[in-house]
Amino acid sequence: MPLLLLDLDNTLLDRAGPFRVWAEGFLAEIGAPPSDIDWLVSVDADGLTNRWDVADAIRDRYQLRIPSIDLVDALHDGVVEHTRLDPLVACALQIADDAGWVPVVVSNGTMRQQDTMIRRTGLDRYIADWVISEEAGVSKPNPRIFALAAERARMRLRGAWVVGDSPEADIGGAAAVGLPSVWLRRGRTWMDTRFAPTRTVDGLLPALATILGA
Structure with a gap:
């Protein structure tokens, strides 16, 4: 055995599919252009980038006041929700x-x-x-x-x-x-x-x- x-x-x-689904929904929610999906997928690097670094990159690019921990939670929950x-x-x-x-x-x-x-x-x-x-x-x-x-x-x-x-x-x-x-x-x-x-x-x-x- x-x-x-x-x-x-x-x-x-x-994981790539669920992350993309979450990312597209998130970008629409904050009013970012749909074309930014390529940037976000690149930053994520197939999940190899630390979640906190992804959150900080998002906050910096879009000047968001959302706490990094909330973005980390949203990313986690979004990927899990769409994974089958x-x-x-x-x-x-x-x-x-x-x-x-x-x-x-x-x-x-x-x-x-x-x-x-x-x-x-x-x-x-x-x-x-x-x-x-x-x-x-x-x-x-x-x-x-x-x-x-x-x-x-x-x-x-x-x-x-x-x-x-x-x-x-x-x-x-x-x-x-x-x-x-x-x-x-x-x-x-x-x-x-x-x-x-x-x-x-x-x-x-x-x-x-x-x-x-x-």
Whole structure:
């Protein structure tokens, strides 16, 4: 029963779509031009930018008197509200589980955001456990977080695969711990010369199919 170490944002759950929906509604609410969506998506950087930095950038650009903490809360609640678990993803995880794999989420982020999304979408019913960097005290690509995931599942890392969309955090992390990996390219081209994914695919379903086939 090998481990399946899975990223959360834009791997198991779409984050880019929900963030864009929230951002478009927020810009309309404050009277900003719709074209500013590209700026806001760029500032967010697929969720890699600290939430407080995003809030401060918004306040500065639009000269808002809204406290940063209120913007951070609005961003969190907006993304969570629009996030859904794709039934095909749920089905694929069930198939992997039936085939003997043990799915465990390994995610960078805050407990409030990641734990809420896992539980609210029902993803928790299809995974064995999850490790969030804020709780763990260590972030991907540090090998320690993958070791913690194995400990949480009471399994060894040997034989595990890592699946994710981040070249640095997911694929770099897999390389650091010596595990095979599948990169979700999301329309991008692999550029890093320090390491490379074992497989490159367009989405989670082909990623799981690749691993089951291997």
